[in-house]
Amino acid sequence: MREKGRKKEDIFRDLSNFQDLDMTFDSGKILSSMCTKPDPIGMEAYKMFIETNLGDEGLFKGTSMMEREVIKSLGNLLNLDHAYGHIVTGGTEANIMAMAVAKYLFEEENDGIPELILPKSAHFSFKKILSMFSIKPVYVSLNDDYKIDVSMLEELITDNTMAMVAIAGTTELGLIDDIPCISKIAKSNHIYLHVDAALGGFMIPFLNYKNNNQINFDFRCKGVSSMTIDPHKMGLAPVPSGGIIFRKKEYLEKLAVKTPYLTKDKQTTIVGTRTGASTAATWALLNYYGMDGYKKIVMDTINLTDYTYNKLRTMNHVNVIHKPELNLVSFTVDNMDVDILQEKLKYYGWQVSVAEYPHAIRIVLMPHVKKQHINQFIIDLKEVLNL
Numbered sequence: 549m550r551e552k553g554r555k556k557e558d559i560f561r562d563l564s565n566f567q568d569l570d571m572t573f574d575s576g577k578i579l580s581s582m583c584t585k586p587d588p589i590g591m592e593a594y595k596m597f598i599e600t601n602l603g604d605e606g607l608f609k610g611t612s613m614m615e616r617e618v619i620k621s622l623g624n625l626l627n628l629d630h631a632y633g634h635i636v637t638g639g640t641e642a643n644i645m646a647m648a649v650a651k652y653l654f655e656e657e658n659d660g661i662p663e664l665i666l667p668k669s670a671h672f673s674f675k676k677i678l679s680m681f682s683i684k685p686v687y688v689s690l691n692d693d694y695k696i697d698v699s700m701l702e703e704l705i706t707d708n709t710m711a712m713v714a715i716a717g718t719t720e721l722g723l724i725d726d727i728p729c730i731s732k733i734a735k736s737n738h739i740y741l742h743v744d745a746a747l748g749g750f751m752i753p754f755l756n757y758k759n760n761n762q763i764n765f766d767f768r769c770k771g772v773s774s775m776t777i778d779p780h781k782m783g784l785a786p787v788p789s790g791g792i793i794f795r796k797k798e799y800l801e802k803l804a805v806k807t808p809y810l811t812k813d814k815q816t817t818i819v820g821t822r823t824g825a826s827t828a829a830t831w832a833l834l835n836y837y838g839m840d841g842y843k844k845i846v847m848d849t850i851n852l853t854d855y856t857y858n859k860l861r862t863m864n865h866v867n868v869i870h871k872p873e874l875n876l877v878s879f880t881v882d883n884m885d886v887d888i889l890q891e892k893l894k895y896y897g898w899q900v901s902v903a904e905y906p907h908a909i910r911i912v913l914m915p916h917v918k919k920q921h922i923n924q925f926i927i928d929l930k931e932v933l934n935l
C-alpha cells in the first residue's frame with residue numbers, strides 16, 4: 549500500500565478506467581448471464597442499508613424484521629405458509645445450507661457415507677458441496693428431454709441416501725424437472741428433497757399467476773424439504789441476493805450455532821457478518837413490483853425467448869436443442885464447432901456461453917436483453933455462418 553493517500557479525483561478517474569474494461573448489461577451484448585441490470589429501486593434501498601450487518605441482528609432490528617418479511621413473501625411465492633430461511637449471497641450458499649441441513653439430519657440416524665442423488669444438470673455449486681461435505685454423488689440419468697429420468701430414481705436409493713436434488717430451471721437449458729413425481733418418491737422413501745429453483749423460483753410463480761395452466765414445482769409438493777430462490781437473478785435485486793427457504797423450523801435450526809457475546813444468542817447462517825442491504829433491496833422490490841409487476845417482467849423475457857427461439861429454429865444450419873420452458877435457448881450449428889462459434893461471436897462483442905451438456909451455445913434472455921439486441925445478434929450470427 550502507498551504511504552500517502554491519493555486525491556479523490558485521481559482515484560475515481562482510475563476507477564472509471566477499470567469500469568471501462570467491464571461489459572455492461574445496458575449494451576445488450578451479455579447473453580450469458582443469469583444476472584441483470586439491478587433495478588434502481590433496489591439499488592436505492594441497498595444504499596440506504598449499506599451499514600447494516602445481519603450477523604449481529606439485535607443491532608439492526610428493523611433490517612432483521614425486513615428479512616423475516618422477505619422470507620415470508622418468498623415462502624408465499626413458493627406456496628408455503630410458514631417459511632424459515634435467510635437472504636444469503638446467492639444460489640451457491642443457499643444450496644450449501646440445504647445440503648448442510650440434509651447432512652446433519654442424515655447423521656442423526658446413520659453413520660455411513662452420505663449419498664446425494666442428483667442429475668448431471670445440477671449447477672456446479674453441488675460439485676463444491678460434494679467435496680466440502682465429503683458426500684458421495686449418485687448421478688441419476690437424464691431422459692431425452694434433458695430432465696431427471698424419474699423411472700431411474702427409486703433404484704438409486706440406498707440406506708445411505710442423504711438427499712435428492714431436483715431443479716426448477718436448469719442452469720444450462722432452463723428446464724424444469726418433474727418435481728411432483730420426484731417429491732412423491734422422496735416422501736414415500738423418507739428422503740430429504742431440495743429443489744434448486746435459483747432461477748425458476750422468481751419466474752414460475754409469475755407464469756402460474758392468473759393462469760390455469762399451473763406448473764407445480766414448489767412446496768405444494770409435500771416431499772419438498774427446501775428450495776433455493778434467488779432475487780439477484782430474475783428478481784432484479786443487486787448482487788448478492790440469494791434465498792434459502794426451509795419447510796420446517798427444525799431444518800433451519802440444524803444450522804444454529806451459539807453466538808454468546810452477540811446481540812442474538814445464535815446464528816443459523818453459514819457466514820457471520822452479512823449485509824442487510826440485500827434484504828432491503830429485495831424487500832423494496834417485492835413491494836414495488838408485486839405479483840403484477842413481476843408477471844410483466846417475466847412475460848416480457850419469456851416472449852423474447854420465444855421470439856429468439858423462432859428466429860433460430862427457422863435458420864438454416866442451426867439446430868435448436870429444446871423448446872424453451874423458461875428464458876434460455878441453446879443451439880448447435882452444422883459445420884462449426886460451438887467453441888469456435890463462441891469465439892467468433894466475441895469479435896462482434898457478443899458474450900454467449902457454451903453449455904457442457906449438451907455441448908451447445910447457450911443464450912440467457914434476461915430483462916436487459918431487448919428485441920433489437922436479438923435482431924442484431926441474428927444478423928451477426930448469419931454473417932459468422934456465411935448465411
Ligand code: 0PR
Pocket residue numbers: 580581582583637638639640641643671673715717718719744745746747778790
Ligand atoms: N443453481 C442454479 C440452478 C444456478 O443456475 C446457479 C447459478 C446457482 C444455483 C448458483 O447461484 P449463484 O451463482 O448465485 O451462487 N447460475 C448462473 C450460472 O452459473 C450464475 C451466473 C450468473 C453465471 C451470472 C454467470 C453470470 O454472468 O450460469
